[in-house]
Amino acid sequence: MATTAVAGLELLRLGAVGADGLPLAGLTVGGASLEEATGLVGYDELVVGGWDLDGSDLYKAAEQHGVLDLRQLQQAEPLLSTITPWPAAGDADFCRNVTGGNVVLAEGRRAQVDAVRADLRRFREEQQLDGLVLLNLASTERWPDPAAACLQTPEAFEAGLDADDRAITPSMVYAYAAITEGVGYANFTPSLSADVPALVQLAEQRGVPIAGKDGKTGQTMMKTVLAPAFRSRALTVEGWYSTNILGNRDGLALDDPASLESKLQTKAKVLDSILGYPVEDHVVRIDYYRPRGDQKEAWDAIDLVGFLGQRMQIKVDFQCRDSILAAPLAVEIVRLVDLAQQRGEGGVQRHLGWFFKAPITADGSTPEHALHRQESELMDWLAGGSVVVPGPR
Amino acid sequence: MATTAVAGLELLRLGAVGADGLPLAGLTVGGASLEEATGLVGYDELVVGGWDLDGSDLYKAAEQHGVLDLRQLQQAEPLLSTITPWPAAGDADFCRNVTGGNVVLAEGRRAQVDAVRADLRRFREEQQLDGLVLLNLASTERWPDPAAACLQTPEAFEAGLDADDRAITPSMVYAYAAITEGVGYANFTPSLSADVPALVQLAEQRGVPIAGKDGKTGQTMMKTVLAPAFRSRALTVEGWYSTNILGNRDGLALDDPASLESKLQTKAKVLDSILGYPVEDHVVRIDYYRPRGDQKEAWDAIDLVGFLGQRMQIKVDFQCRDSILAAPLAVEIVRLVDLAQQRGEGGVQRHLGWFFKAPITADGSTPEHALHRQESELMDWLAGGSVVVPGPR
Amino acid sequence: MATTAVAGLELLRLGAVGADGLPLAGLTVGGASLEEATGLVGYDELVVGGWDLDGSDLYKAAEQHGVLDLRQLQQAEPLLSTITPWPAAGDADFCRNVTGGNVVLAEGRRAQVDAVRADLRRFREEQQLDGLVLLNLASTERWPDPAAACLQTPEAFEAGLDADDRAITPSMVYAYAAITEGVGYANFTPSLSADVPALVQLAEQRGVPIAGKDGKTGQTMMKTVLAPAFRSRALTVEGWYSTNILGNRDGLALDDPASLESKLQTKAKVLDSILGYPVEDHVVRIDYYRPRGDQKEAWDAIDLVGFLGQRMQIKVDFQCRDSILAAPLAVEIVRLVDLAQQRGEGGVQRHLGWFFKAPITADGSTPEHALHRQESELMDWLAGGSVVVPGPR
Amino acid sequence: MATTAVAGLELLRLGAVGADGLPLAGLTVGGASLEEATGLVGYDELVVGGWDLDGSDLYKAAEQHGVLDLRQLQQAEPLLSTITPWPAAGDADFCRNVTGGNVVLAEGRRAQVDAVRADLRRFREEQQLDGLVLLNLASTERWPDPAAACLQTPEAFEAGLDADDRAITPSMVYAYAAITEGVGYANFTPSLSADVPALVQLAEQRGVPIAGKDGKTGQTMMKTVLAPAFRSRALTVEGWYSTNILGNRDGLALDDPASLESKLQTKAKVLDSILGYPVEDHVVRIDYYRPRGDQKEAWDAIDLVGFLGQRMQIKVDFQCRDSILAAPLAVEIVRLVDLAQQRGEGGVQRHLGWFFKAPITADGSTPEHALHRQESELMDWLAGGSVVVPGPR
Ligand SMILES: NC(=O)c1ccc[n+]([C@@H]2O[C@H](COP(=O)([O-])OP(=O)(O)OC[C@H]3O[C@@H](n4cnc5c(N)ncnc54)[C@H](O)[C@@H]3O)[C@@H](O)[C@H]2O)c1
Ligand SMILES: NC(=O)c1ccc[n+]([C@@H]2O[C@H](COP(=O)([O-])OP(=O)(O)OC[C@H]3O[C@@H](n4cnc5c(N)ncnc54)[C@H](O)[C@@H]3O)[C@@H](O)[C@H]2O)c1
Ligand SMILES: NC(=O)c1ccc[n+]([C@@H]2O[C@H](COP(=O)([O-])OP(=O)(O)OC[C@H]3O[C@@H](n4cnc5c(N)ncnc54)[C@H](O)[C@@H]3O)[C@@H](O)[C@H]2O)c1
Ligand SMILES: NC(=O)c1ccc[n+]([C@@H]2O[C@H](COP(=O)([O-])OP(=O)(O)OC[C@H]3O[C@@H](n4cnc5c(N)ncnc54)[C@H](O)[C@@H]3O)[C@@H](O)[C@H]2O)c1
Ligand code: NA
Ligand code: NA
Structure with a gap:
């Protein structure tokens, strides 16, 4: 799905596909495009990089997935074949059916964190980015023990990293790395990840926006x-x-x-x-x-x-x-977390509940689940009371 | 479906069934029941009478429909067997597949109007009613010519009645009779009925609420x-x-x-x-x-x-x-049109669009169709900004 | 489903229902009814008795199942309320979710066999039956080890009974009891039961027809x-x-x-x-x-x-x-096993494969599964080459 | 669908696709392939030509239909682009929604017959064919009056052609032309075509096999x-x-x-x-x-x-x-009608009922419709009692 999102952005850029499936495309506020009205970054301004256990370039990945049709695959090839995933922070114990050799050599949780943070810094500099968001699109991990001591406070989490506590999952490694780098974090997967007190509090303390979990697609x-x-x-x-x-x-x-x-x-x-x-x-x-x-x-x-x-x-x-439904949502989430960052709004992004099956709430309370009420919340946040007008499609 | 509504009200009264399917049951506003908060009439305060081409009593009708189960049929029998439809204003030319002998003898449109008005007055008096609403639940008529001259203004309609103009359909006879008697009118059927300029204007002039058309059920x-x-x-x-x-x-x-x-x-x-x-x-x-x-x-x-x-x-x-979905909506419409009457709100009841496939609009413009937005409109009208809280079910 | 079959036979007898669902009803061979042509016993000649862990009479059971409609329940009550299941040969270890107190007190397998055999003899005498068939309609047991030594030969099975070997399941107790009593046996359930070499061979040796397993209904x-x-x-x-x-x-x-x-x-x-x-x-x-x-x-x-x-x-x-599909097949199986007994055909009844999901084969080979070919086999066996003509329905 | 059949034969020849969907592929009789055992012509021995109102070559047609995938289209292009339909015998009155300019100039029915017959003779000679079958795959015509006098006997039909009687439809023109040329005829469409006494009798008189009508696919x-x-x-x-x-x-x-x-x-x-x-x-x-x-x-x-x-x-x-289901049946029908011709069996081919929704019967009696019995009839005809063994798939 990550590959589909990258290919889709490229095909959009090339004018080879329309905006079907992208919920924020074509919206206007008071006559202006949503991007102009709010500062939301445009689809064509996004630059993508990331980690994967599988080290194949994205063209090879796309060929295998069979999501793009033949013509689309050919059109996206020039870009896709230049993108190769960075070594990932994995742990076979958490996702037994998906393995791969493209891994961070260091195995301890702290060392994995350091590797991910280094990648984030490097990418930001190389690409001279104005903003940066880390979106978890990795395979679903097994459910950890949410009551584990090291997941309750930022301090306990730090200690857990040092002690290589396996209550900390790979997806938490990415989440923690992002938050400590001041990089907005969103979790499209069902993995518990940032949905633990330790990371929610850390995001609030650092003023870093977080959102999740599990994209709500089908x-x-x-x-x-x-x-x-x-x-x-x-x-x-x-x-x-x-x-x-x-x-x-x-x-x-x-x-x-x-x-x-x-x-x-x-x-x-x-x-x-x-x-x-x-x-x-x-x-x-x-x-x-x-x-x-x-x-x-x-x-x-x-x-x-x-x-x-x-x-x-x-x-x-x-x-x-599956990926056709998910990829455009992934793209929109990234744009919206970035906008929250621009607006200086940290912690749990309640108004992004629209995108998720199990929206994180700051205090663990029951979130809103009804799609139309979630949509209203998002539109209110976006336009602050002004009416958001849908485009021709 | 009319019979199902009557039987359902009786079974509710007897405590034999719960409130499933009744959208306004159990709602509260600021701690009070909707009825207390707004003056909405209670289910057990409704009294029902009506016309049908078929003169059988409602028990016989219910037996034939096969909607109630055996036990429910027995429980409702004492009431149902006492209700016999009044002679109807029909016209075989408008509904070829449904015929019956229980008809107003006079055949001209004006005479039909007079018969229906007399029934309304008699029923109001006999039952000593505080309010009265006429709901069209008759078989679907064929589509008349909506551009016919007699349907454009109240005056032309009057002339049409006198001239026995067959652009006027039986369902318009009922609608006109209701409006001129100051009886709120709603149309649960797809028949054009009150959805013509002549009757919309008449309802506005007389301050009589009207609503329709075609119940939105399945x-x-x-x-x-x-x-x-x-x-x-x-x-x-x-x-x-x-x-x-x-x-x-x-x-x-x-x-x-x-x-x-x-x-x-x-x-x-x-x-x-x-x-x-x-x-x-x-x-x-x-x-x-x-x-x-x-x-x-x-x-x-x-x-x-x-x-x-x-x-x-x-x-x-x-x-x-079919009837199980429709009957409770019919009941709620009657309560809401009555409430509009209590509030002195005449003309097209825009906020009742929630109930209809093709909501009438005063000026013929496109109505709102999205169910959740229609629901908001209704709740706003009901509680004027206060929050309506759904009941346990 | 057993109860539904009994009730259905009674309602047929009373003329309260037609023969829908009974595949052999109304068939003719050369102008004569199938019963006349072949000696197949008529529906109204069947007498039913049986075991159940639950000791309630069949009327109470039918009330609980909710398969019969209210009127049918009333019509069948006089018969159903007179039939009470005999104490069953159960073993909670083989069917954990279905328990009941109506059990043979003796717990050993040999003692269970003796109790079942005694019931069979008693029933045959009391009712003065010409033929007797035991059909397994009990809850599905767990899968035993089909390779267990005691299931391989009649002799080993005997020894297993004496040693109270728990590789022998309750459904095997019934099967063994039937075969040794010269009572035809069929298994409508997925339980392994007679589908082991020991019991197949025993049935062949004794010339007792057996059939199964798992009714093929939906x-x-x-x-x-x-x-x-x-x-x-x-x-x-x-x-x-x-x-x-x-x-x-x-x-x-x-x-x-x-x-x-x-x-x-x-x-x-x-x-x-x-x-x-x-x-x-x-x-x-x-x-x-x-x-x-x-x-x-x-x-x-x-x-x-x-x-x-x-x-x-x-x-x-x-x-x-579920039971509506299964009950008439159960009835037909009983009639056909009885006919095999009349014809003196013992061992696995290959031509009854039509009724089962996993037809037993004498040698464990793959059975025919295609419904239309199974039907041909059955019709050939029934009428020996003459054409079986389906009835008006 | 005609185009799909042609492309499919070519892709089979190229080894680009397997035999999925071809019911007679891989069958054996007594160890020999069906072709060897019966003389059935092989898929790769078929040569195709035909008429269409649309004069585009088959590559252009295939592009438009969107049935082949991109790769298959490319593989079949060399052949498809060489095949151009011959001018057709059409009549807009019989198929109002499908028109085209590639028509036989002569408009009278007799002249249309002559043109079709000339095409058949030319094609047979040019391609030096051993056998020839005409299969109707044209758009569905409207239903003519089957009781029209000219459709009752061969003589009346002749007279009708001369009189340009419009009870004779275009599909009858093709059928008649085929029969009089001694070319086997089959009708995959619902058009009445050869299913009239005049043409059935003519086919019997001339010993020409005919079959139809309306392919039974979905x-x-x-x-x-x-x-x-x-x-x-x-x-x-x-x-x-x-x-x-x-x-x-x-x-x-x-x-x-x-x-x-x-x-x-x-x-x-x-x-x-x-x-x-x-x-x-x-x-x-x-x-x-x-x-x-x-x-x-x-x-x-x-x-x-x-x-x-x-x-x-x-x-x-x-x-x-639609075409994927139909095309392989069309191919098999052609092979089987040719085999009937080889065997000298003329008139209605009863055993081909398996392929049709409304099998023609010689005397207008009700045909067998059950798929499995139709299959048995066909297999019996093919192998004359020997068992036809299905291939690995
Ligand atoms: N409709 C949807 O597609 C949808 C909806 C909701 C949630 N999701 C979730 O999104 C996630 C991705 O779905 P997908 O269809 O793209 O799956 P996918 O299997 O195609 O991609 C997941 C990728 O993650 C990689 N991976 C696994 N563990 C990793 C780790 N520790 N670090 C880095 N990479 C790792 C895998 O190698 C794989 O390439 C899944 O968790 C899925 O449940 C998808
Ligand atoms: N789910 C629903 O049931 C549903 C939904 C939307 C609209 N509707 C509409 O509601 C209407 C009633 O539906 P129903 O299922 O109760 O149908 P029904 O046929 O059971 O009842 C209609 C009754 O109207 C009577 N009738 C016909 N013409 C009449 C006339 N001129 N005057 C008086 N009585 C007359 C008939 O005799 C009949 O008893 C139909 O127009 C239907 O399209 C029903
Ligand atoms: N369509 C069908 O209903 C269908 C199809 C194929 C197979 N079957 C099989 O038929 C069997 C009966 O199905 P049902 O729907 O009637 O289930 P049910 O639960 O209604 O009846 C099973 C009865 O067996 C009794 N029982 C359990 N163990 C027993 C034992 N050891 N001795 C005596 N009685 C015992 C239970 O108390 C229960 O009353 C099941 O094994 C089912 O899988 C049913
Ligand atoms: N599954 C199936 O595809 C299926 C099943 C049963 C029957 N059929 C029948 O087969 C026929 C063909 O179906 P199709 O999907 O290929 O349709 P199609 O529309 O793709 O092809 C029909 C062709 O016939 C041509 N045509 C029309 N009248 C003609 C005439 N008088 N002479 C010569 N050509 C003529 C049209 O130009 C068109 O190219 C239809 O009658 C259809 O009902 C198809
Ligand atoms: Na209706
Ligand atoms: Na069952």
């Missing part, structure tokens, strides 16, 4: 669209069965029960707070199924109770493209 | 939930294919191409204004299919274009119960 | 209808994803991973032999989901490759009624 | 797979609702109600004879819906009644590729 996005409507029409949700089949590398990662648990955690929570009562029969399944590749399919069976206690059913079958 | 309700989300996520809707199968008497009425046209008109319009561009391949089908009875099924196939111009699909299969 | 039945067509049209099955949701007690039993494994075993095998190649991405899921009760839903996503290597998809959503 | 194929299973399991079909959406030129042709009627005729008949009773609520819809292009989608909602009169539902969603 089935869960639909859930947060439908559930508010059911509540609004007083249709009681008696049960909601959701299954997903996907065959890309994300699916392979989730084929490891430990990683899967992280994903199911973020997916499970959205219903009850929207509806105002617990849905006891809310079942979520994710199955690795290769014929599908990146063309994820999500099937939902919803059981409703209406007037006179009578039952109704809705089935939703979303035949989506 | 597929179209879902459409106005999903389309805003697609726009919000910048997923371009390339096409939307909708088919409906139903086997109740409404389905039989719509099996007449003339009546069907009315329904397709109200269904077709919701997408484009929400999305901001025309969806050229928006196809809507309704088919009469008897095995389904009242258990309507709506199947949607939606074609989306996302990032990089790549395509995705969503299928939605809504296996609903 | 998703798997459809699979064995569709797969032959895909092969016939040379559409290559690249993957087949099947999920099931059900909320009855069978679902609860399968919510125990140990029992689930038995079910998945019988479900997994049908595809490859029909298609002639292994489908590597054949995934089967069963999830316990209470809102559905007995109204099981099976959703299949099938990925096909056609001409020019191009891909197509089929989705099948079967919203069935 | 929804109808599935129907003839599922319906036999429902009958076999005694599940009564209470209703069957079928809708199709497609956006290719075939869809455009069917967007003309006159052509649509032909298609609906062939689709409607398959159920009742398989089931043995009339399904009153059998509804078939075809809608032109452009986003789908050649990727037709067929959605079926099936209502079943089972044991105890209880209801169940099945939904089937077939997301197929």
Whole structure:
């Protein structure tokens, strides 16, 4: 998906594709473009670099993923083939099904932090960047123990790094490195990462914006669209069965029960707070199924109770493209975290909840999940009361 | 569906069913119930009477519809068997598939008006009512010529009645009768009815609230939930294919191409204004299919274009119960039109758009269609800025 | 489902229901009814008794299952309330989610066998039966070790009973008891039961017909209808994803991973032999989901490759009624095993493969799975070359 | 679809694609390939030419259809660009939505016949063919009057041609031309064509094999797979609702109600004879819906009644590729009609019913529709009792 985002930015730049899927494209405020009105950085001003366990250049990666069509692959090749991932901070114990040799040699957590920080500094200088945001797009890690002592305060976290405490996961290494470098951080994955008191407090102390977690793209996005409507029409949700089949590398990662648990955690929570009562029969399944590749399919069976206690059913079958839904959101998140940085707003970015399945809240309270209310929050933050007008599309 | 509403009110009164499906049940404003806070009439204060081409009592009707289950039918029987419809103002030319002998003998439009007005006055007196609302729940009429001269001004309409002008449909007879009697009027059907300049102006002149048209219950309700989300996520809707199968008497009425046209008109319009561009391949089908009875099924196939111009699909299969979805909305509309009357607000009730597929607007302009924005409008009107808090369910 | 079968036979007898769902009803051979032509026992000649861990009478059981409608329940009550299950041969270790107190007190396997045999003898005498068949309709047991020594020969099995060897499961107790009593045995469940060399050989030695296993009713039945067509049209099955949701007690039993494994075993095998190649991405899921009760839903996503290597998809959503599909098959199996007994045909009843997901074969070879070829085999066995003519329905 | 067939044969020849979708590929009889065992002509021995209203070469046609992927298009280009359709025998009155300028100048039916016959003779000579088959793959014509006098006998047909009787349709012109030239004729379209007494008798008189009509590829194929299973399991079909959406030129042709009627005729008949009773609520819809292009989608909602009169539902969603399903069948039909010619078997080819929605029968009687029984008939004809063994795939 990272590769798809990079390719997409390049194809946009070349005029080879339109702005479909980019939610902030074409918006205007009082007649001016959103970028002019708010200082939001333009799509064509973004420069991308990053880490991956797999050291192949992005052209090779894109060829393998099969997301771009043949023509798009050719158009993006000149750029993609020049981008090679930096050695990553990995730990096979946290993501058993995805491995690769492109790793930071130092194995201790502190040393990994130092390597990531060095990369950030180097990249900022080399590219002479005005702003910098680190977005986690790595494979889903297994769920760590969120109650571990070293995750409770910034000080304990520091000590944990020095003691190489394995309650600290690779994604926390990246988050910590970003925050301490004053680099905005967002987490598109279900990995716990910055969603622990230690890192939330650190981000607040340093005034660094953070956001996450788990991009809300397919089935869960639909859930947060439908559930508010059911509540609004007083249709009681008696049960909601959701299954997903996907065959890309994300699916392979989730084929490891430990990683899967992280994903199911973020997916499970959205219903009850929207509806105002617990849905006891809310079942979520994710199955690795290769014929599908990146063309994820999500099937939902919803059981409703209406007037006179009578039952109704809705089935939703979303035949989506996983990376196609996710990549443009990743791009927008980066632009918005950068804008928060420009505005000097640090800590948890509440108004970015629109992008995530399990929005971080500063105090661990239940976040807003309804998509349309999340959208309003974002638009309010963006334009401060002025009306944001959608573009022709 | 009228019968289901009456039975439902009775079963509520008896405590035999809960409030599922009733959107305004259990809402509170500043700690008080919505009824206390606003003067909205309670469910158990409603008294029902009405017209039907079929003169059977409501128990016989309910038996035939097969919407109530056996136990509910028995519980509601004592009330239902006492209600017999009044002779109706019909015209076979406007609804070829639904006929019945329980008709006003006088055939001219003016005479029909007089009969309906007399019924309204009699009912108000007999029942000693504080307020009265006429809700059109009759079978769908064929589409008349909306440009007919007699439909343009109140005066022309009066002349039309006298001349027995057949551009005036039976549903207009009811609407006109209500307005001239100072009785609030709402139209749950796709029939054009009050949605003509003559009757809109008359309602404004007389300060009588009117609302309509075509209850938004199943597929179209879902459409106005999903389309805003697609726009919000910048997923371009390339096409939307909708088919409906139903086997109740409404389905039989719509099996007449003339009546069907009315329904397709109200269904077709919701997408484009929400999305901001025309969806050229928006196809809507309704088919009469008897095995389904009242258990309507709506199947949607939606074609989306996302990032990089790549395509995705969503299928939605809504296996609903037609009358179960509609009846509670009918009840709420009546309560809300009555509240408007109490507040002295006449003319088109814009904030009731939430209930309708094709909300009437005073000036014929495009109405809001997005369900969540319609809901906000209604809540604002109800509580005037105070927050309406949903109940436990 | 056993209760549904008993109730159904009674409602048939009363003329309260038709023969829908009974595959052998109304068939004729050379102008005569199948019963006349072959000696097959009539539906109204069947007498039912049996064991259950739950000692409630069948009327109470039927009330709880919610399969019969209110009227049917009332019609069947006089009979159902007179039938009380006999104390069962259970073992909580083999079916953790289904327990009950109506058990044979003796716990050893040999003692359980003796109790079951005594019941069979008593029932045969009391009812003065011409024939007797034992059909296993108990909850799914966990998968035992099929390689256990005591399951390999009749002699080893005898010794195992005496030694109370726990490789012998409760369902084997029933099977063994039936065979040694000369009572035909069929297994409608996925439990291994008679499908071990020891019992197959015993049945052959004693000339007692046996059949099984796992009734083929919903998703798997459809699979064995569709797969032959895909092969016939040379559409290559690249993957087949099947999920099931059900909320009855069978679902609860399968919510125990140990029992689930038995079910998945019988479900997994049908595809490859029909298609002639292994489908590597054949995934089967069963999830316990209470809102559905007995109204099981099976959703299949099938990925096909056609001409020019191009891909197509089929989705099948079967919203069935579990017991409604199964009960009539159970009835027919009993009639057919009895007919085999009349004909003196012992051992594995190959021609009954039509009824089962995992037909037993005498030598453990791969059985025929295609539904239409299984049907031909059965019809050939029934009418010996004469044409079986289906009835008006 | 004609173009797809030609391209497919070429890609097979080049080894660029496998035999998926070709039902007779890889079959063996007694160890020998079907071709060796029966004289069936090999795929690589076929030579193709034909008529089209559109005079573009097949490469241009293929580019427009978007059925081949980019790489396949390039591989087939050398051949496709050399094939240009011959001027066609058209008549805008019979297919209003599909027009083109590549027409036989002579407009009278007799003159059209002469032109087609001349083409057949020329092609046979130029290519030095051993056998020749004419397969109708043209757009669907409107339904003519099958009772017209000129369609009842060969003599009347002759007279009709001379009198330029417009009861004779363009597809009949091709059929007649083929039969009189001794060229086997098959009709893959729903057009009535050879399915009239005049042409059936002529084919019998001349000993020329004919077959048709309307290739059975998607929804109808599935129907003839599922319906036999429902009958076999005694599940009564209470209703069957079928809708199709497609956006290719075939869809455009069917967007003309006159052509649509032909298609609906062939689709409607398959159920009742398989089931043995009339399904009153059998509804078939075809809608032109452009986003789908050649990727037709067929959605079926099936209502079943089972044991105890209880209801169940099945939904089937077939997301197929229209030409991908049809093209390989077209190829096999040609091979089989040629084999009939080799065997000297003229008249209606009953055993080819497997390929068609509405198989012609010599005497107008109801044909076999169940797919598996049709397959048996074909295999019997092919191998005369010997077993046909399917290949590895
Ligand atoms: N629709 C979506 O695609 C979507 C939605 C929500 C969340 N997500 C999440 O986004 C993440 C990425 O998804 P994807 O589809 O791009 O997966 P992917 O497998 O294509 O890419 C993940 C990449 O991360 C690399 N990686 C793994 N561990 C790493 C580490 N410690 N450091 C650096 N790189 C590492 C892998 O080598 C791989 O190249 C996943 O966690 C996924 O769950 C995706
Ligand atoms: N979900 C829904 O049920 C739903 C949603 C939106 C709109 N509607 C509309 O509501 C209306 C009622 O639907 P229904 O399901 O109750 O239909 P229905 O057929 O059960 O009831 C309609 C009744 O109207 C009577 N009628 C017909 N013409 C009349 C006339 N001129 N005067 C008096 N009575 C007359 C008929 O005899 C019939 O009893 C229809 O127009 C339908 O399109 C229903
Ligand atoms: N469509 C179908 O219903 C279907 C299809 C194929 C197979 N089956 C199998 O048939 C079996 C019965 O299904 P059901 O829906 O009737 O389940 P159920 O739970 O309604 O009934 C099973 C009964 O078996 C009893 N039982 C459990 N262990 C027992 C024992 N050792 N001795 C005696 N009784 C015992 C339970 O108390 C329960 O009453 C299950 O194994 C199921 O997997 C059912
Ligand atoms: N799955 C399938 O594709 C399928 C299945 C069954 C039947 N069919 C039938 O096969 C036929 C062809 O389908 P298609 O998808 O290839 O359609 P198509 O529109 O792609 O091709 C039909 C061609 O026929 C040409 N044509 C029209 N009238 C003609 C005439 N009188 N003489 C010569 N050419 C003429 C048109 O110009 C067009 O190029 C249609 O009738 C269709 O209903 C197709
Ligand atoms: Na309706
Ligand atoms: Na079961």
